[in-house]
Amino acid sequence: MDPRTSAQDVMQCDLCETAVVQMHCDTCLVNLCTACVGKHMISDESKDHKVVKFKSKKSTPLFPVCKFHYKEQCTMYCNHCDTPACTKCIASDKHLGHKISEILQVVDEKREKIIKEQTEVNETIFPTYQDIASDVQNRMSQLEREYGDLSTAITKHGEDWHREIDKLVKKLKAEVDEIKNTQLQTLQKHLNEINKKMSDIKDETSSVEMAINTNDLSKLFSVTSNVHMYRNLPQKIVPTLSKFIPEKIQIEKLRKLFGTLSQNSFTSEIHNYSMKTTQKSPEAGSSPPVKQLLDEPEIVNTIKTNYRRLILVACLSEGEIWTKANDGTMKLYNINQGSLLKSIKTESGNIPYDIAVTKNGDLVYTDYWDRTVNIIKNEKIEEVIRLQNWKPRGVCSTSSGDLLVIMDSNDSKQTKVVRYSGSTEKQTIQFDNKGKPLYFAGFCNRYITENRNLDICVSDDGAKAVVVVNQAGKLRFKYAGHMPSPKNESFDPRGITTDSQSHILTADNNNHCVHIIEQDGQFLRYIDCGLSYPWGLCTDRNDNLFVSQRFERYVKKINYMYMC
Structure with missing residues (x-):
């Protein structure tokens, strides 16, 4: 224990080491009792001692000593010379015509x-x-x-x-x-x-x-x-x-x-890396109004489709929604009227694995068996990406306009996420910092989305988890469900989406519900208002949730947050 402190941690004078501290010298940084102040003042007369009450210590600024005038303190600052100056320096011709400021300012x-x-x-x-x-x-x-x-x-x-x-x-x-x-x-x-x-x-x-x-x-x-x-x-x-x-x-x-090896090289781009804050889109950079979750989510609308078994949904706008079932057709419906607006077949005739809407309002779909990612513009299908030795599963459009595609190798022994700008590969995410695969290797359902904080979220049915990495591809967390669950079954993730609060929502096929977790993986609540085998999920700009159910032809619109 410090000998100058008591059991009550009362500070004692640095000079006499017995009396309680009451004063402080800001010049010498010494604690003093009232009786020792005079002794300290005359101990070193070369210094200009600034003694204040102990509770006000460090309140007196220690001005720099002038290099040209002995013992003079520099209380001013010459902006032109970019140097502290004392009053005698200012009065001299040395700083004549220069802009002078108070040094404290x-x-x-x-x-x-x-x-x-x-x-x-x-x-x-x-x-x-x-x-x-x-x-x-x-x-x-x-x-x-x-x-x-x-x-x-x-x-x-x-x-x-x-x-x-x-x-x-x-x-x-x-x-x-x-x-x-x-x-x-x-x-x-x-x-x-x-x-x-x-x-x-x-x-x-x-x-x-x-x-x-x-x-x-x-x-x-x-x-x-x-x-x-x-x-x-x-x-x-x-x-x-x-x-x-x-x-x-x-x-x-x-x-x-x-056979020969191709030439190896390093590419170095000075501006390839950017600060997180400067990479966010204007929408992502603005702070949304804070919303609270409802105690009891409610179904506010049911949209009937012409499908027998509906699989996926993707919001085009507040009034329109794209849908996909187990055939080669994608259909656009009016949400309020439930009317069919548009129907488009895939170029190959195959069943699209996943659908997504870009920030420009175009529909993107993946063709697993054709190994392509396609975009529909003005009802014309354009092939954007054609893969070799890989097959695409989930796809999403990011806030920056890139496409994120999760894909399997031909032998289903590898899975990775690839970021594309147009048809150009920009980033590959496959392993954690220990070299272990981030995603389950095998034939299973996988969907992907980007959160507002630019995290990349994958629902991995094979791993029975939601895998979340940051924008650089570094693992942040894996969410493996929450117990007790509504049906007490194992977590079986399907469709995935996010909202304005950076919540991550995942359909749980086994437990007939939707999990809501916050952006760092903490479970918040279930949405289980009469859902049956939920599969596809999407949210609109007002945080309305749309859910497709595997064995039904209806899309359910659910309100789960207080609206501002």
Whole structure:
């Protein structure tokens, strides 16, 4: 314990160390009792001691000492010279005609500027740097994985070459064996013929010798010599040996035939990163009026569609809504009258996986099987994105006009979110800062939306969670449902949307309700006013909620917040 404080934490004089502190010297930063003030004042007469009541300590400013006039304090400030000045400096010709201000005024302005700049550093710049660092880390992790895949591809290609070379070697060796066997058979046949003649010669020689050595002259006259036949020697057969003529290995040619790497590089864009606050759209940057959730949400309208089983909804305006079911047609309905305004079929005839409305009022849809993202302008379908090795699922249009698409690899073993500006890929979000997948890898339902704070929210049916990352792709949280739930079933997320208060709303197919969570993942409440297998969600500018239900043809308009 400090010896100058008591059990009651009463401060004691720095000089006598016994009496209670009552005064304070702002010049020397010393705590004093009343009795010690005089002693302190004469302890160092070179200083201009500013003694004040203890509760008013640090109230007396410590002016800078003038560099040109001994002991003079600089109470003024020369704006022209950008330097503090004392009264003698101001009176001299040195600052003649210069703009002079009181130093306290300049200090207040400087302090205000510093505080403003520090606020910007703490609230905008440093968090942005954190996001940039996270983005770089994600890119490093992604590079590790992608270069690993690249090495694997090269190894596989090498193995393919080895297999083909092994096949070629085996084929050539088989040809060698075939040629050898043919030539051996020819020589063997020739040898057999020679051996036959040799046998005939031996037999004939034996008969002739017997005739010559006998006294029976008739046998001698019966001998017939075939020597003229044996004088014609057998034809000499010399096989021509096949030769292997290897092609000279040309390393450069071999490299080109095998494959090469594309040129690698870094692109550096000075203005590629921007502060969070400056990236928000005017709509996102303005603060919406604060609204409170209703204790009891209510269904205020029911819109009948011509579908048998309605899947998705997307708000075009306060009076019009796009819909989609399990066929290749998207239909626009008038909300108040329930009348069909427009019907458009997909270009491929496939069922669109997801629909969304852009900030310009155009309809966007994803074609999972055709691997395309399409936009409908003036009732004409334009292909915006065509994917290779990936299939698009959920899509949304951002406040900046970009498209966010969540997609699966062809083998359904990878899932990622990609940001597009037109057809140009700007950003890929797939892994957390530890290199682990953010999203479930497998065939399941996935939808996506952007929140007002620019967070990217994905309802991931495979993970049984809502996965939320910030604009840089850094994981903020995963929401896995709330218990008790209306039906006490596991969380089964489907459609997802947000509102003016940055609430995240997700349809729960198992529990026949909609979850409302705030932007940081905290559960707020359920909307379960008679819903049955809710699937698609969207909100209009007035925070009306529209819900489509999997086994019904109706869109329900729900009021769940107090309107301003």
